[in-house]
Amino acid sequence: MPQLNPSPWFAILIFSWMIFLIIVPPKILAHSFPKEPTPLNAQKAKTASWNWPWQ
Incomplete structure (x- = not known):
């Protein structure tokens, strides 16, 4: 079962978070x-x- 092998999925997770945290914010803040x-x-x-006339 390939989903039980964490090595490729962990690398994908780390690289995607690196993209989101390092590359994307400066591009967004540059606008x-x-x-x-x-x-x-x-x-x-x-x-x-206020001056209420009925009080």
């Missing part, structure tokens, strides 16, 4: 986004209490 978010205003919004 630039055309519209970077910019903060509009750092001031805190003024909140006023």
